[in-house]
Amino acid sequence: MKLTVLGATGGVGSEVVKQALAAGHHVTAVVRDPSRLDVQGELLEVVVAELSEHGALTEAVSGRDVVISALGTRDRNPTTVITDGAHATLAAMRSAGNRRLLLVSASGAFVDGDTFFTRNFVKPILGKFLRHAFADMIAAERIVRASDLDWTIVRPPRLLNGPHTGAIAARTDGNVRGSYSINRADVADYLLRAASDDSLIHRTASIARA
Template identity: 40%
Template sequence: MNLTVFGATGGIGREIVGQALASGHRVTAVVRDPARLTVTGPGLVVVRADLTDPEAVRPAVAGRDAVLSGLGPRSTKDAGVAARLTRTVLAAMEAAEVRRLVVVSAAPVGPEPDDGIVDRAARALVSKVLKAVYDDLREMEAELSRSSTDWTSVRPPRLQDKPLTGTYRRVIGGFPPKGRFIARADVAHAMLATIDDEATVKQGVGVAY
């Protein structure tokens, strides 16, 4: 496939690029600072673009089979970046008539699983502390719902920097019970796996160990 990846220098974005290249895909990585992208390999094209301008982004998505986005706030200070930059990506995709989009969101944005009281209390505390981050991701998902794209939002819990396992639980339209952690590498794996999975179109997908 011919893929475009946004947020390619972030933890999940780098994993998407690396795993996609290893699987034989052609990848266009859209970045603000090419020096920060440490992934290399045949089939990789690096594009520096202003993510506030859909016209600047449009050539990077035109003719692609799918677009994957690791864009998102790294802290409460960055809240607002996910919705704002995703609007740019959506506008560029719609102008270029590219339909398939897979983004990373977060577990608290989706339906709450039927867990025990300890898990519910922990989620409530995290959601309170990171309210601005999750509000940003909710607005991002609202933008997806209003778009004409065939989108999927992958919603992980707490992220870890651990090796790829390829083994995790996945719930379309929900979240795995007692799912507390997942590696960034496995989130990237899950995102790539949804590209040609029609059951995930216009759905949130919860992933966790």
């Protein structure tokens, strides 16, 4: 499989690159600062580009089987990083004739399937601290859903830096109940498996530690 990873120097993105290379996939990592990418491999191509560089992004996704957007920010100020990324990615994919897109979002921004306590007490508190990041994710999801691409949206909860465990619970009808975190390495595992799972096209999958 040939794939392009946006946000390849982030926690989830770098794990996707590592696991994809280990599995023998051809990976194009789109980065702003190549010095932050601590991954090497014969099947790795690094493209240095800004989201605003349509030509470079189009070339980076051209001929790839799947594009994975793992963009994100740790800034609690107003942000449009993921929304801008969605616009830029969709434009590049349309120009290149690509179809398959996976977008990493977050289950914390949504209450579908949550318990009464989580929905009415936990999420409102969480939303106060992360309201700008959540607003960005919600807007990005809307953009992707409105597209004509073969998209899948993946919503993990709180991200941790633990090892790859393979213990992943997933739901497409709401958030996973009773589990509120997942290792970034396991998110990457799920993304790579979802990339070739046609049953997840036009679906939103919430995942968490099993």
